[in-house]
C-alpha cells in the first residue's frame with residue numbers, strides 16, 4: 001500500500017563545513033569518527049503516530065534524564081552504506097532489507113515500526129543535503145546509521161509512548177586497519193552474546209553492550225574480533241559480523257540460528273555464490289566441526305561479512321589453549337570483489353539491489 005510521503009522541514013546547518021574542510025575530512029576517514037552536517041529526525045507518540053519529520057543541523061540531542069532508553073536500553077539501529085559511482089551519482093544497497101529488519105527489531109524491542117517508505121525517505125532526505133559527504137576513494141563510502149530510541153521520561157517498565165527515530169551519517173574507509181588482510185578471531189568461552197528467545201536477532205544496543213567485554217578480551221589476546229557460541233556450542237556470529245564456511249566440495253555453510261543478526265551482506269554473498277554454482281546451506285555448525293574441518297582439510301576457507309567490514313577472510317582462530325591457523329582461499333575475495341563491483345556500479349546490477357539516493 002502506498003503511504004503519503006512525509007513532509008520534512010529542512011533547517012540548514014549555518015555552521016556546515018566548507019567543501020575544502022569536508023574534502024580534507026574525506027581524504028582518509030577512519031570508521032565512525034567524523035559525522036556529516038545534518039541529521040534526520042522523525043518523532044512518534046502513541047497519540048499522534050509518526051510526525052514532525054525534519055532535517056536539522058547535526059548536534060547534541062537533549063534528553064530527559066528519565067528517558068527510558070537511558071535506563072532500560074529500549075533502542076534499535078541499522079547500518080547501511082551510500083556509494084559514489086564513477087558518474088558522481090549516489091546509490092545505496094538493498095535498503096528495503098534494512099527497512100524490514102528495522103521493523104523486526106522494533107517488534108522485538110516493543111518499539112513502533114517505521115514504515116519502509118519513511119525509512120527510504122529519510123535516507124534520500126539526508127543525501128539531498130549531505131550528498132557531498134559521500135567519498136569517492138577506493139573502498140570508501142558514507143556509512144548511514146538509522147536508529148530509534150525510547151524518549152519518554154518514565155521509570156515504569158513498559159514500552160515508551162514517545163519514541164524518536166534519527167539518522168546520522170559518517171564517511172568511512174576500511175573497517176579493519178590493513179584492508180582485506182585476514183583477521184584473527186578469539187573464541188569466547190566464558191561469555192555469550194545472546195540466548196534462546198532473547199534479543200540476538202534484533203539489532204539492539206544491548207547485544208553490542210554484551211559483546212564489549214568479550215571483545216576487549218579478544219583485543220587483549222591480540223585478536224581483531226570475537227566469535228560467540230550458543231549453549232550447544234554451535235557457532236553464532238562475531239561481535240559485528242556474520243561468519244561463513246567454505247567446504248572442499250564447494251558447499252558453503254553459514255550458521256542457522258534464531259539468535260544471530262540476519263546479515264544482508266551474508267544473504268547477498270550467498271546469492272552470488274549460489275549463482276556461481278555453489279551449494280549453500282544454512283545449518284547449525286559446531287565449534288568442533290569447525291576445528292576438525294580445518295584440521296582435516298574439509299573446510300578450505302572461513303570468512304566474516306557485514307556492512308561495515310564487507311568481507312574479511314579469517315586467518316586464525318584462537319582460544320584459551322589453542323591457535324588454529326585457518327586455510328586461505330580465494331572465494332571470499334572473489335565474492336567481495338563481485339559484491340563491491342555491484343555496490344560501486346562497476347558491474348551490472350542483475351539482482352536489482354541498488355537504490356538511487
Ligand code: PLP
Pocket residue numbers: 079237238239240241242261262263264265266305306307308
Ligand atoms: N552480525 C552483527 C552482530 C552485526 O552487527 C552485523 C552488522 O550489521 C552483521 C552481523 C552483518 O549484517 P549486515 O550484513 O546486514 O550488515
Ligand code: COI
Pocket residue numbers: 078079080239240241306307308309
Ligand atoms: C554494521 O556492519 O553495520 C554494524 O553495525 C557492525 C558494527 C560493528 C559497526
